[in-house]
Amino acid sequence: MDKVRAGIYGATGYTGYELATILSRHPQVKMMFATTKTYAGKSLRDIFPAAPDLPLTSPEEVDRGSVDIVFLCLPHAASAATAVTALEAGVKVIDLSADFRFENVAVYEEWYKVKHPAPYLLEEAVYGLTEFARDDLPGARLVANPGCYTTTILLALAPLMMAQAEIAGDIIVDAKSGVSGAGRTPKTNTLFVEVADNFSPYAVGRSHRHLPEMEQVIGWWHDQPPKLIFSPHLLPVPRGILANIYVNSSDTWSESDVRALYTSAYAGEQFVDVLPAGELATLAHVVHTNKCVMSLTFTGKTLIITSALDNLIKGAAGQAVQNMNVVIGLPEETGLF
Amino acid sequence: MDKVRAGIYGATGYTGYELATILSRHPQVKMMFATTKTYAGKSLRDIFPAAPDLPLTSPEEVDRGSVDIVFLCLPHAASAATAVTALEAGVKVIDLSADFRFENVAVYEEWYKVKHPAPYLLEEAVYGLTEFARDDLPGARLVANPGCYTTTILLALAPLMMAQAEIAGDIIVDAKSGVSGAGRTPKTNTLFVEVADNFSPYAVGRSHRHLPEMEQVIGWWHDQPPKLIFSPHLLPVPRGILANIYVNSSDTWSESDVRALYTSAYAGEQFVDVLPAGELATLAHVVHTNKCVMSLTFTGKTLIITSALDNLIKGAAGQAVQNMNVVIGLPEETGLF
Amino acid sequence: MDKVRAGIYGATGYTGYELATILSRHPQVKMMFATTKTYAGKSLRDIFPAAPDLPLTSPEEVDRGSVDIVFLCLPHAASAATAVTALEAGVKVIDLSADFRFENVAVYEEWYKVKHPAPYLLEEAVYGLTEFARDDLPGARLVANPGCYTTTILLALAPLMMAQAEIAGDIIVDAKSGVSGAGRTPKTNTLFVEVADNFSPYAVGRSHRHLPEMEQVIGWWHDQPPKLIFSPHLLPVPRGILANIYVNSSDTWSESDVRALYTSAYAGEQFVDVLPAGELATLAHVVHTNKCVMSLTFTGKTLIITSALDNLIKGAAGQAVQNMNVVIGLPEETGLF
Amino acid sequence: MDKVRAGIYGATGYTGYELATILSRHPQVKMMFATTKTYAGKSLRDIFPAAPDLPLTSPEEVDRGSVDIVFLCLPHAASAATAVTALEAGVKVIDLSADFRFENVAVYEEWYKVKHPAPYLLEEAVYGLTEFARDDLPGARLVANPGCYTTTILLALAPLMMAQAEIAGDIIVDAKSGVSGAGRTPKTNTLFVEVADNFSPYAVGRSHRHLPEMEQVIGWWHDQPPKLIFSPHLLPVPRGILANIYVNSSDTWSESDVRALYTSAYAGEQFVDVLPAGELATLAHVVHTNKCVMSLTFTGKTLIITSALDNLIKGAAGQAVQNMNVVIGLPEETGLF
Numbered sequence A, B, C, D: 001m002d003k004v005r006a007g008i009y010g011a012t013g014y015t016g017y018e019l020a021t022i023l024s025r026h027p028q029v030k031m032m033f034a035t036t037k038t039y040a041g042k043s044l045r046d047i048f049p050a051a052p053d054l055p056l057t058s059p060e061e062v063d064r065g066s067v068d069i070v071f072l073c074l075p076h077a078a079s080a081a082t083a084v085t086a087l088e089a090g091v092k093v094i095d096l097s098a099d100f101r102f103e104n105v106a107v108y109e110e111w112y113k114v115k116h117p118a119p120y121l122l123e124e125a126v127y128g129l130t131e132f133a134r135d136d137l138p139g140a141r142l143v144a145n146p147g148c149y150t151t152t153i154l155l156a157l158a159p160l161m162m163a164q165a166e167i168a169g170d171i172i173v174d175a176k177s178g179v180s181g182a183g184r185t186p187k188t189n190t191l192f193v194e195v196a197d198n199f200s201p202y203a204v205g206r207s208h209r210h211l212p213e214m215e216q217v218i219g220w221w222h223d224q225p226p227k228l229i230f231s232p233h234l235l236p237v238p239r240g241i242l243a244n245i246y247v248n249s250s251d252t253w254s255e256s257d258v259r260a261l262y263t264s265a266y267a268g269e270q271f272v273d274v275l276p277a278g279e280l281a282t283l284a285h286v287v288h289t290n291k292c293v294m295s296l297t298f299t300g301k302t303l304i305i306t307s308a309l310d311n312l313i314k315g316a317a318g319q320a321v322q323n324m325n326v327v328i329g330l331p332e333e334t335g336l337f
Helices: A014-025 A078-088 A105-112 A148-162 A210-221 A255-265 A313-328 B014-025 B078-088 B105-112 B148-162 B210-221 B255-265 B313-328 C014-025 C078-088 C105-112 C148-162 C210-221 C255-265 C313-328 D014-025 D078-088 D105-112 D148-162 D210-221 D255-265 D313-328
Strands: A004-009 A029-035 A069-072 A092-095 A142-144 A171-177 A228-234 A241-248 A272-274 A292-299 A302-309 B004-009 B029-035 B069-072 B092-095 B142-144 B171-177 B228-234 B241-248 B272-274 B292-299 B302-309 C004-009 C029-035 C069-072 C092-095 C142-144 C171-177 C228-234 C241-248 C272-274 C292-299 C302-309 D004-009 D029-035 D069-072 D092-095 D142-144 D171-177 D228-234 D241-248 D272-274 D292-299 D302-309
Touching: A004 A014, A004 A313, A014 A029, A014 A313, A069 A078, A069 A313, A078 A092, A092 A313, A105 A210, A142 A313, A148 A171, A148 A210, A148 A228, A148 A241, A148 A255, A148 A292, A148 A302, A148 A313, A171 B171, A210 A228, A228 B302, A255 A272, A255 A292, A302 A313, A302 B228, B004 B014, B004 B313, B014 B029, B014 B313, B069 B078, B069 B313, B078 B092, B092 B313, B105 B210, B142 B313, B148 B171, B148 B210, B148 B228, B148 B241, B148 B255, B148 B292, B148 B302, B148 B313, B210 B228, B255 B272, B255 B292, B302 B313, C004 C014, C004 C313, C014 C029, C014 C313, C069 C078, C069 C313, C078 C092, C092 C313, C105 C210, C142 C313, C148 C171, C148 C210, C148 C228, C148 C241, C148 C255, C148 C292, C148 C302, C148 C313, C171 D171, C171 D241, C210 C228, C228 D302, C241 D171, C255 C272, C255 C292, C302 C313, C302 D228, D004 D014, D004 D313, D014 D029, D014 D313, D069 D078, D069 D313, D078 D092, D092 D313, D105 D210, D142 D313, D148 D171, D148 D210, D148 D228, D148 D241, D148 D255, D148 D292, D148 D302, D148 D313, D210 D228, D255 D272, D255 D292, D302 D313
Parallel strands: A004 A029, A004 A069, A069 A092, A092 A142, A171 A228, A272 A292, B004 B029, B004 B069, B069 B092, B092 B142, B171 B228, B272 B292, C004 C029, C004 C069, C069 C092, C092 C142, C171 C228, C272 C292, D004 D029, D004 D069, D069 D092, D092 D142, D171 D228, D272 D292
Antiparallel strands: A171 A241, A241 A302, A292 A302, B171 B241, B241 B302, B292 B302, C171 C241, C241 C302, C292 C302, D171 D241, D241 D302, D292 D302
16 A cells, blocks of 8 residues: 655644644655745654754745645634645545534634634534544545533543433543643743643633534534533643543433443444543653543542543644544554553 | 641641642741651651751640640541640640531441540531631630541532522532542552552542531531432542532523622632633643632533642641631731642 | 932833832832833733832823833833933933843844944943942932843852852853743733743853853953853743753862851841852742842852842842932832842 | 573563563564562562563563573672573573673672672673674673773773873763663652752762672773773663763874864764764763764864763663574664664
8 A cells, every 4th residue: 555645734833743744754755845834844843852854835835736644733714724725635634623523614713713714614524533534534535523621521531421421410520631732933921931830720611612513512412402611721741631521410320321322332442542440641641641531439429530642742743643544444553552 | 926836746648748848838837846756856857858947846845835826737536635735735726637517426436436535525517628617716725637538528518508509319429539649558459550550530429538528517507418429539649639529400501690600709719719611620631729719610500510630738737727827817828828 | 307309100010010019009109100011091000919009100291200200121122222211311320121220232232133322321330239239329320220131240259259259160050030020011921821840040151141241340450250050940830040050160169168258248238138058059048038048059169049029129129228228328128128 | 583581580670671661562573471579469560550561470480481681680690690600501691780790709799799600701702892792792602791980981981092192191981871770779869859859969989889790891892991081970860871981192183183083983873873063962862762972072172072972872771682683693783772
């Protein structure tokens, strides 16, 4: 089989860098280009000293016909515009922005405060939560890679939601993310001195952009979809997300039933682990891996699902490559261990 | 006024060190002794390089009659035994262990897995959540200083509980503590390499020892006391606790009523700040201070109280000194700014 | 005695914030204003959540006549311009920039790449390495506060240099600074993700701006002043500088003579500690204090002086207040413990 | 080719864990056992949540005949004893302790304060600084893996020493190591609270055990071997070593000659990079890789070599696997990218 020729748009953010690293080691991928707005002419290694020695080019100078697939690590709206031209050139697209994650363009436009550049593509786009998208991914032209918090929380809720579990009240999600989730553009609040020795919530309640994304997918799964209360925090670590998800039932949860539900849902999954009773998920389980690891704690009517992943890998670049593998028919784990 | 002569039992843990630092700067205190089991003959500065130059003595060599008040930073059970001998010598006691925090000895013995050495003192002991103990503290012989998580969460819940707010279901508390809360005894799980770049829950649900302490006090305040679900975490910072407290009502909360309740409850308090709408509490608000800072977020039926303090100061040594000030009739803030 | 009325220009950087904190607690100072280019109309507490509640004003709106003394935490060149107008208004100036540190304007202009706005003031300016400036500070109109690396290293070298010790070859200084030394303007290289888990040298050899400043002062002290090789590093901590200084002699150093030299040089100094043999200086000795702590290690012909201080306090704001105290005749330690 | 059957003694320290991770991914290795004194019956994953799922056995229960090669991650002296029995069973040994690093048993016994259990093996043991041991490694029975600081510094000095460069005075080495270098046994000085926000030198001068090891090898290379002054520090990061090495000449160094010397010495090396002029080595270049990266700075008579590696990989487990590959005739990089 010929190698897949791949390009990355936006290679000099943290996600682009992680993606370049994974793709450079991928046995079935040939990297053709990596774009940058700021560093054209340099090597990716000039920006990240342990990166592969990839030449960086301006997006204008890219030969669009040279690749089979592109990964978009661009700001929203910019991403959709690039997707359009790539698709026109017959190139498949895996988009890591929010541009194609919503079926309803109004929801996107309300939360992202921008007119969608290509709403006609929303229907075609496959929402790439890989473990639950395997029917739609093969051969897809356009994949919307889910958000990092979203992946953490949806994987943790999927078995329960799909089983139409009766939920009492809102689901409470207390989530914490490493600082790479905030991007590489210099801002005061992500300076070392501001973050070290600190811990801070932000966008608490119902105001973070990943909230409507999560609720959309829960709506696909559950006939009477519960709402979420979502409290994200900035954690003084470079990478990793850990979320506690509190799900109330009007009755006492059956620990054996729920454990069986989760164990069977993820039996055979290479990238999702459900821990045995007594062990709690931590960042140390997942950092620098493509895994989502979760644990279940039962306290009567409240089920606590603790879910963790590496925001740059399973929450972004790793899942993107996992999606690519399914799209083009490779074993799903290729290049990801 | 003569200076108060004070001693510290157990000065070489993190709390003892913090206490020694505060007391050494306190204008109305004369430090008489600081004990240690391990380092007798050394100076506290040999253990903590920025500490005051206090001689450390074995607890056996202490002249009990030389002091007016002692602070106990000892393991539980050991603390009660020392308290007994101090009280017999006519010395006041501020105990930072759990030994005198419970009115019901059976609860203590169940959670701390030890026979209580002096249950007859439980009734006399004043539970020293200072802001709500001012009636009982003046002149008290024995003060039980509350736990660090407990202080964070009780201060955040007090106005609501005392107002007999109708609560739907359990209150969910997602709390995170800096590593000094785990003490200074070398253990694998508090090594730098284990904690840095990590974030980990522990004792999730209803299994942490501060849970019965919090529920006891809520029971004093509320006629129909709600239960707590409590998820503590180890945070990769040296100090500070931040907790999110999710309180459900069967109706939509009235933001103006609840804000007014909190604002008036803490009006005039020097060590409790309720932040204005739009600002969220963080560790940066409280670290190295004796303050508890909280913010309120409203999302329909769920009220989110975010509460933060420095576990070694307002959560331990600072509150202990605040209690001492009230016990002996000094202005409450003396030595604490 | 009336309180000294003080103002800060540039209060929203790390040094300005530290200075505002110290001055707000200073018993003999009344804070009159704190300026900002960006946040006028806000409180300092809106920028730093644990800061004193100081109103921030635009520098244009300041009533220059309202103060007795101003502290300048401004970029170089901007600082000198503000100093000129303050002095004209009869206000004393303590400048924390590099503008008045050099006696030779050409050296300043070469290293700072800017034309000096007021070279005629260089002669009058007192170089405020407090411990060695007590003859010149009282009553001074204009004080140049030394750089942070500079203070760390000059205090460590002063006794040896003033004793005209015979030095073989260049002095090698391997120095490490916490990230606050790089300022609060958002830059990629000071983002949390770039600094955490990393350690990086910069401006190694003879290219850092504090080099000519150190060599100038060594030239004042030593008849045959040695040159320095200077290797600064970015350390993944918020604050603190530690430097190892390697001084070669053509003969074996006499440990007892050198120890006696240092001990007597700093006997009675409240803010400089020479550690006893066997104890090495660390950041834990100095962080959050106005102290410079040093240790001496002897290995034949090489003397290793390890020197540490808090770059924001003894290396900047604390030393500035120490200088102010001497200038206006207060006990030197006022407000600094 | 059949896979090499390998065992690890001492798999539950940081080095053993890193080695288990590398060997489990190595395409030509079959892991047969991993020993532990404390956790027999558990999986390595129970100790390190992201580790391979390797069963841990007591060293007494190991079938010595089941393997071709063993890696020893044991304390000194214990290591040599295990090596003896392994060699007797016809098993090759790669020892990561200090036991076989010294040609002179008296030096070992003086520095390690223990009688050597098998001095007769010292002559046979190959000192495994891979890049300079390729003549002796193939087929060797016993390899002494160099120390972590030692590897960092010897790779940086090798070209200069082998070229018999004339050195003036002692070489000064200012080195900083991540905390994993201090091992996983709980000790106060490696607790998170002690290390975070701190930076501390230790064993400064001529007292660290890697000093005689470095000087031994320099003695092999240089006819007039210079002495070292060595200042190690504990750096608040989990992993990585960076050292500045100051080498004086009586004359000005020729930058072009020295650059050419280094470039040609390491041309073609996969695991040693000499950076171009203007770029300085940092931990970010090397962490999580098997690389040693160095940069050269010229300042007249002083050459500054900055050298960095990951103490657990190139400084320990990675170099051990590199050595194994050469011993058994595999491409040197197998399993190391």
